[in-house]
Amino acid sequence: MEWGVSDLACRRGEALVLRGVSFRVPDGRAVAIRGPNGVGKTTLLRTLAGLAAPVAGSIDAPDEAFAYGAHADALKDQLTVAENLSFWAAIFGTGADAVSRAVQAFGLAPLLRRRAADLSAGQRRRTGLARMMLTGRPIWLLDEPTVSLDAENVARFADAVRAHLAEGGSAAIATHIDLGLDADPLNLGAFAAAAPTRADDPFAEAIE
Numbered sequence: 001m002e003w004g005v006s007d008l009a010c011r012r013g014e015a016l017v018l019r020g021v022s023f024r025v026p027d028g029r030a031v032a033i034r035g036p037n038g039v040g041k042t043t044l045l046r047t048l049a050g051l052a053a054p055v056a057g058s059i060d061a062p063d064e065a066f067a068y069g070a071h072a073d074a075l076k077d078q079l080t081v082a083e084n085l086s087f088w089a090a091i092f093g094t095g096a097d098a099v100s101r102a103v104q105a106f107g108l109a110p111l112l113r114r115r116a117a118d119l120s121a122g123q124r125r126r127t128g129l130a131r132m133m134l135t136g137r138p139i140w141l142l143d144e145p146t147v148s149l150d151a152e153n154v155a156r157f158a159d160a161v162r163a164h165l166a167e168g169g170s171a172a173i174a175t176h177i178d179l180g181l182d183a184d185p186l187n188l189g190a191f192a193a194a195a196p197t198r199a200d201d202p203f204a205e206a207i208e
């Protein structure tokens, strides 16, 4: 389903970070959210995911359409990889077939009995990304998904996104690297809220 945002303004804590953000994402398309550190990529994704309310504007998407893959990989450390995957499949009502596909997509078979606490950073990340496939949700929101991944697993990730898009899903992906996906760029620099003036900042003099 096509979705989008209109004249969206987002904040992080008390700070207004973005304003006037408008874009549409058709079925089967990905948008690559770009911009320098601190511009508001995570802030936009958190707002789309419903973790923060918009300051203004609207998000036009059905309820429960978004699946959010945050920096933290949402793994339960004391459970094995298999148990984590089954847990998510149960939560989202997906099922054993979805688990098998996710295991295959991210090469997790050799890791299934390993406790999440004992995974390497890249293995953790792969398991967290496999979770997206278990949500059954049509819109994937991904924040720097390839951090800690080696080249083989960046390619696996890109394949998983392509398969999701081919099934009519869509994705918004904050990334500093080219994932080799045919994604529509959204540069947030154009929507950055003005930096606070010195008059707004009681500490400005103290750090001069």
Ligand SMILES: Nc1ncnc2c1ncn2[C@@H]1O[C@H](COP(=O)(O)OP(=O)(O)OP(=O)(O)O)[C@@H](O)[C@H]1O
Pocket: 012, 013, 014, 015, 017, 035, 036, 037, 038, 039, 040, 041, 042, 043, 044
């Ligand atoms: N709790 C908070 N309160 C106030 N400001 C915050 C808070 N958390 C983050 N910020 C600020 O909000 C701005 C946007 O941060 P955000 O994490 O969205 O940027 P980003 O584009 O994802 O950055 P990066 O590329 O470094 O991941 C930054 O200036 C950041 O310092």
